[in-house]
Amino acid sequence: MSTSSQSPDSPFASHDGLSLESRVVAAGRPARVSDAGVNVGIDLNSTFLAPGSAGYGRFGNSTWSALEDAIASLENGPTLVLSSGVAAITALFSILPRGAVITASRNGYSGTMVLLRQAEASGAAEVRYVDVSNTDEVLAALPGTTLLWLESPTNPALEVADLPKLIAAAKAQNIGVGVDNTFATPLLQQPLELGADVVIHSLSKYIAGHSDVVLGSISTKDPALYQRLADVRKINGSIPGPFEVWLALRGIRTLGVRLERAQRNALEIALRLSLHPAVERVRYPGLPTDPHHETAKSFMKGFGAVIAFDHRGGADAADRACAASQLVAHATSLGGVESLWERRHRWSTESPTIPTNLIRLSIGIEDLEDLWRDIDSALLASLKS
Ligand SMILES: Cc1ncc(COP(=O)(O)O)c(C=O)c1O
Structure with a gap:
């Protein structure tokens, strides 16, 4: 049964009634039919037989779908896994209109800061740098903003943005909101539930949890946005390897x-x-x-x-x-x-x-x-x- 928290056409069971602590264990498991494995396998295929919708390995993969289902269940929004957290952030920034105004932390994750400075230097975006823990400063920067980018807590200064207040204020002005939820994980905060448009993770951190993979994800409840981001992943090729995804799926269980x-x-x-x-x-x-x-x-x-x-x-x-x-x-x-x-x-x-x-x-x-x-x-x- 597919639910609103799952990716379109998800083959996995819904776990909407369960606590988050149970969902990390139960989501993204194969259907319970006789002799099925309790875990999905590592889908090592670059191509799939026609006719059918699978097509080619850059378009989708059953191991990705299982991890996507598990994260979707935690963030309450259909999810795409990508080759890294930075690939997920890049995918989001890449769909902003040219000249977009991004309001973002002045000292977030250094990789994100590099992307923001590059976007400014190329003229792709104007960036308003704020102290995300200073709610009044962020609110003052909102008028004219295209995307409010909230990393919280920030890396490495551990500043905390008032997500409920800032997301509500931005949405009231029809401003897009993206949250980097890497430090908190969905077990501590669920930005989509607070009204954010997009949540990204570096899965390389807590979700995979064993310092053995580099992976990212992006979740959104907006079907049109989901499709645009899925197209970016497919066309730009920022896809994860099935083995890394399987390791992250194993890691998320704990x-x-x-x-x-x-x-x-x-x-x-x-x-x-x-x-x-x-x-x-x-x-x-x-x-x-x-x-x-x-x-x-x-x-x-x-x-x-x-x-x-x-x-x-x-x-x-x-x-x-x-x-x-x-x-x-x-x-x-x-x-x-x-x-x-x-x-x-x-x-x-x-x-x-x-x-x-x-x-x-x-x-x-x-x-x-x-x-x-x-x-x-x-x-x-x-x-x-
Ligand atoms: C908060 C945060 N976001 C994004 C990233 C980038 O993730 P990745 O290294 O998986 O590309 C990192 C990496 O340290 C991070 O700490």
């Missing part, structure tokens, strides 16, 4: 338990970091003292498991800390079962508004005390030059 545990670890580690002599400032919306705590608490179901903090000893000391850990890996990315950290300004593309001594720490599902011992000793060691 999203609920992974996130629950990682968030629990993250809150405790954020509290301890805020008392640490090597730490100048902790950025984590779960801390009651965080400037974004009240906004996040007002509509999010949790605060996620990414923490950022500014090292008191500056950029060099931050680098020394990241190099000194034994359990936490010194690597980019986030959302995997394993904890990772890095100083964000080791990348030349990081926004100038991000402090050079900021470390982004993605908390995984390891034992809390093992993690803390490692983080504490790496930070203490980094204070000695």
